[in-house]
Amino acid sequence: MKQLLISTLLAITANAWAQAPALVDVKDAWVRATVAQQKATGAFMQLTARADTRVVGVQSPIAGVAQIHEMAMEKDVMRMRELKAGLPLPAGQPVELKPGGYHVMLMDLKGQVKAGDVVPLTFVLEGPDGKRSTLAVKAPVRALGGGTAAPAAAVPDAHSQHKH
Template identity: 55%
Template sequence: MSLQSVKRGLAALVLLGLTGPVMAQTIVSEAWVRASVPHQQSTGAFMTITASSDSKLVSVASPVAKTVQVHEMTMNGDVMGMREVKAVALPAGKPVTLDPNGLHVMLMGLNDQVKEGQQVPLTLTVETADGTAETVAVQAQVRALTAQAQGEHEHMHMSHP
């Protein structure tokens, strides 16, 4: 077998791979966690999620906290609060931002202080429209306690129902 025929065979395999079924893929970018102070019990994680097909974020897990939930900000008159959401829609190809002013991940029952400069492992479970589950491992950079999105209100002043 000549080197030329091996190259042709490899090229054919590559082309076959490109025309085969495409797996759903979810990309997470700009993931970060707000630092905590000693004995603080919770903090937030934020990121942008882009799914290649219509999907939904159904859960997030992390070894740094006993409970991890996705929350959304709510307004009840003049009182800002939060409530858990069971799933976040991820329309195909459209970035969905989890930020301090809207949907976000709450890390509750922290095992230890989360310090600026550390990395926090997060595991996202995304379910496609056909029910296939995909897990996405993310390393979120811990940013300063004072890190805020523009116009953000302090998280400590919010009520949890």
């Protein structure tokens, strides 16, 4: 009886710690390095949602402000703006966050971001049902001008997606 109880408790504990399948897959995450005194940089990656999802927020301990931005042409002028309504991630369709397009803008940096560092990012995701979850990503930092080189893979945190 004691062995049965212990086996049952172990099975319940293992199931509680099993990670749910990722809601959003992250590929090729990276952050652009900065020079001393620079107060902003960008983070880039490819996001693919398994179900219709929206990125409604982002945070990073290296920045006072983190936002999802879009760069777009308006009357022959390239303009950058925050996506206040969030970034839609249609199910199964990769969405590129890249220089000159959608990207994570990290502002009010708390220090220089150097090549070789790893930047933690936490995305807030919202499903069509309004339920929110978080996605933690660790993005390696690439040297200035390193945006076209083959990126290092994103390193999702263990238990990186949490439902709220």
